Amino acid sequence: MLRNQLLVELRRACTIKNLLMWSAIILLLPTIRFCMISEGYQFYKPVEVFQEIVSAIIPLLFPALVIVIYLPSFLQEQRNKFITYTRTRVSLNIYILSKGLTNALLTGLVIFLLIFLPFVFIMYLEPNLGIILYTPIDKNVHIPNVTFSHLLLYGDLTYGLIYSLWVSINGVVYSTIAFMLLLNLNNPFVALSIPFLFYHVFNFVTGVLNIPMFSPLSTIFPFNIEEQPLWTVLVPFLFLLIVLIVLFVFSARNQKEWMI
Template sequence: MKEIRSALTFKRVVISLIIMLWPFVYFMIQRNNYSFRDRLDVFTFMLEGMLPLAFVILAALVYLGIFSGEIKNRFIVYTRLRIPLRRLLRIKFAANFLLTWGTFFVFTFGYFLFSFYISSLLGLVEYHPEFYKLNEVTVIQESYTRHTFTQLLQYGSLTYGFLYSGWVALNAAVFASLGFFMVLIMRNQFAAISFPFLLYILGSFITSSADMKAFRFPDAIFPFSSVQMPIWTAFVPLAFLTFLCTALYVHATKNLERNDNLA
């Protein structure tokens, strides 16, 4: 798709790669200060820390900045003279969704491959399951019940890595979609891009206060700080986000021709 190719400039790709490398850099600095029981521990170590907090911000940086700039600089207004507005917005939406999904899938699956295969091959980590009163056999069984989604390890590590990476990428794309519709609706572009992050934080606070920690956005996406829950629980927050995106889509497109941002 031409829109995706135009967004993948050399500068943006380099910046994305630099951002993606920070969990690896932190791991290399800290790896000798931790005792890892198995490869899954290495993987979750990569994705913990600041990533759950910065997740929505990073999702917004993939494409929403470009789209918001086009709205602000009236690029959409001039382009709509050459292509129907609804078709143009469908192209922009698809680019936002696919770029965000692809970026986060590559990020997550890349760290899965590193944690489960490359780090062991290079001898970067020494595993100490005995510190957790486990051995090489029991640690495998224990990993199946460690976190939400690790149930999938029973069907093979690649199955877990692929599906979980797709899950993280899907949530990133849905949050980016939420921001996309807010950019269309709101005059204040900064507030529009910030809305998904505010929802992420506020929603997490409300669910924690209501003793529904299993449905917190961070725990549904990065379920490493709590006991294993049924996989369906992670889909509840995503279903809410999908419903909200649908409502915003209807609102944004109902009177599209009279939208002040696109007039």
């Protein structure tokens, strides 16, 4: 039953409009950033180009991106009272769970491709095109490491896959929190704004407290600070998981509110 409903929701979500929007997110944002850094920057290795591509624009928009991938479609159904109407043909739990899984799967896939495709292009395709001119490395050059850099010891592809999965998982957590808030708050603007505000306000707070290694931005996109112990990236992530569990428990006890 759940599998069938999940397939229905995935097919329903794959509209031309959504496919175009997801393609724009995956392709347009990295392309814009690549054009910005293709000249006037000094690079020694392809991985530096990749890290620069997924810096600036994508981290700034990250909490908004994970929200717009699927949640506007769910919000539209919520406003049209679809939850109430569908209870006659599918159980409420199955319906909401399929919506949550659809949100998680689509958000995770789009964010993964947003990070992994630029990685593949920069590491394996761009060197053959010669768009980026690399500066030779000499003994006086020191290239600082960033968090996750040690994964390069296991191969470029391992680094790219694990890091892309890390960003994708964080995207799923943020979008799922927003999804749960939509179920429990009457004001959708507030529900969708809370994850966005947490991301940016907590970045500001950690900067003021001089602990940027614990900011949401620097733990997901750790290219603006020097290498930190890997456990530091788990601090805001575990906090968000706790929030998600609390929301799940609260939602399970307030199912009647979903139909209002």
